[in-house]
Amino acid sequence: MSETTAALALEARALSRRFDGRPAVDRVSLDVREGEFISLLGPSGCGKTTLLRMLGGLELPDEGTIWLSGRDVTHIPAHGRQSHMIFQQLALFPHMNVERNIAYGLKLKKLPKTEIRRRVGEALELVELGGYGQRPVSALSGGQAQRVAIARALVNEPKVLLLDEPLSALDARLRLNMQRELKRIQRESGTTFVFVTHDQNEAMNVSDRIGVMSAGRLLQYASPEEIYDRPADAFVASFIGATNLIDVQSPSVDGDALTVRWRARTFRARLPQAPPSAAPDASASLPAAGQLSVRHEYVRLGPAAANLPNTLDAVVVERQYVGTALRYALDAGHGLRLHASAPHSPGAPVHEPGETVVAGWDTQAAVFLGGEPEGGAS
Numbered sequence: 060m061s062e063t064t065a066a067l068a069l070e071a072r073a074l075s076r077r078f079d080g081r082p083a084v085d086r087v088s089l090d091v092r093e094g095e096f097i098s099l100l101g102p103s104g105c106g107k108t109t110l111l112r113m114l115g116g117l118e119l120p121d122e123g124t125i126w127l128s129g130r131d132v133t134h135i136p137a138h139g140r141q142s143h144m145i146f147q148q149l150a151l152f153p154h155m156n157v158e159r160n161i162a163y164g165l166k167l168k169k170l171p172k173t174e175i176r177r178r179v180g181e182a183l184e185l186v187e188l189g190g191y192g193q194r195p196v197s198a199l200s201g202g203q204a205q206r207v208a209i210a211r212a213l214v215n216e217p218k219v220l221l222l223d224e225p226l227s228a229l230d231a232r233l234r235l236n237m238q239r240e241l242k243r244i245q246r247e248s249g250t251t252f253v254f255v256t257h258d259q260n261e262a263m264n265v266s267d268r269i270g271v272m273s274a275g276r277l278l279q280y281a282s283p284e285e286i287y288d289r290p291a292d293a294f295v296a297s298f299i300g301a302t303n304l305i306d307v308q309s310p311s312v313d314g315d316a317l318t319v320r321w322r323a324r325t326f327r328a329r330l331p332q333a334p335p336s337a338a339p340d341a342s343a344s345l346p347a348a349g350q351l352s353v354r355h356e357y358v359r360l361g362p363a364a365a366n367l368p369n370t371l372d373a374v375v376v377e378r379q380y381v382g383t384a385l386r387y388a389l390d391a392g393h394g395l396r397l398h399a400s401a402p403h404s405p406g407a408p409v410h411e412p413g414e415t416v417v418a419g420w421d422t423q424a425a426v427f428l429g430g431e432p433e434g435g436a437s
């Protein structure tokens with residue numbers, strides 16, 4: 060194994076799995092560093108669970124290789140791996156109290172009683188259930204049961220903890236608390252977490268890196284900030300956050316920005332991360348057409364937009380008040396519908412439906428996405 064591989068908790072190369080001839084996971088490669096918290100995010104049926112099950116040894120890949128701490132475990136079943144999986148259904152033993160649930164795996168390993176007691180005590184402290192050891196699991200709240208399941212997994216000191224939508228049964232408020240708790244537990248235990256969710260906010264809240272999946276493919280694997288500000292394609296841009304996608308042509312590198320054409324107008328966008336500037340003709344490798352992604356909250360309206368490098372006149376079609384923000388739908392003509400979201404505060408300007416306003420955005424707020432436009436939720 061190379062030195063870089065040695066620092067990885069988990070590495071998957073070109074994993075594929077088909078069901079009835081249809082690919083559920085399609086040539087996915089990803090690596091997870093030791094102590095990292097990563098999420099697999101995507102719509103229902105995109106292959107997240109199948110990928111996680113392969114990483115955990117509950118499903119065999121048709122093709123590809125998996126290394127756990129530098130060891131090839133591709134054909135080793137779950138019980139022979141140093142990983143542990145937690146599901147939405149926690150499968151705690153209902154007839155045992157909290158302590159015995161957590162101790163179960165250690166007893167199977169026939170560890171000395173004092174060692175078991177010490178490790179169970181530490182695990183209970185870690186999940187902040189210090190006084191709950193004697194409670195029957197039937198007397199726990201959803202969040203407490205979730206913590207017991209995590210303690211039961213961590214007490215075995217797995218190299219990697221694989222979590223399949225573990226918070227989806229909890230109500231919204233508890234879910235937010237548990238996201239913070241999971242993050243804290245992960246940090247304090249130093250365990251590598253691989254977390255599956257279809258909730259973009261949840262993934263953004265907890266992850267060091269997010270893998271966005273669609274139709275079995277891993278479209279982008281990067282930090283939440285990078286995915287938000289530099290989405291790899293139109294699907295990722297629309298699935299994470301809310302964005303405007305404007306069909307544009309003729310991208311061309313112009314100094315420190317990219318220029319694109321929309322009808323007779325020119326807009327400026329941020330340069331791609333790896334600018335094709337090394338090429339003799341810096342614009343040669345860009346596709347002829349694509350889409351400009353501008354997040355709703357990066358669109359300014361009225362006087363705030365006037366001095367921005369990219370502006371359009373637009374008519375306010377709809378205004379919606381959502382507590383912290385005002386959301387606008389705007390008609391910029393030629394079939395272009397824009398959305399803007401402005402923080403709401405007392406005294407902030409409010410635009411009325413029917414009003415013509417200037418809509419504008421900064422160069423750095425616009426990302427050019429080449430290739431075929433893809434469908435996706437916005």
Ligand SMILES: Nc1ncnc2c1ncn2[C@@H]1O[C@H](COP(=O)(O)OP(=O)(O)OP(=O)(O)O)[C@@H](O)[C@H]1O
Binds near residue numbers: 083
């Ligand atoms: N055992 C199986 N037999 C046949 N098809 C399967 C099996 N497991 C998964 N699939 C199919 O593979 C695809 C990916 O499923 P998977 O459960 O991995 O998606 P997911 O992203 O986890 O979805 P969800 O968020 O709904 O759980 C789906 O089309 C699913 O129907």
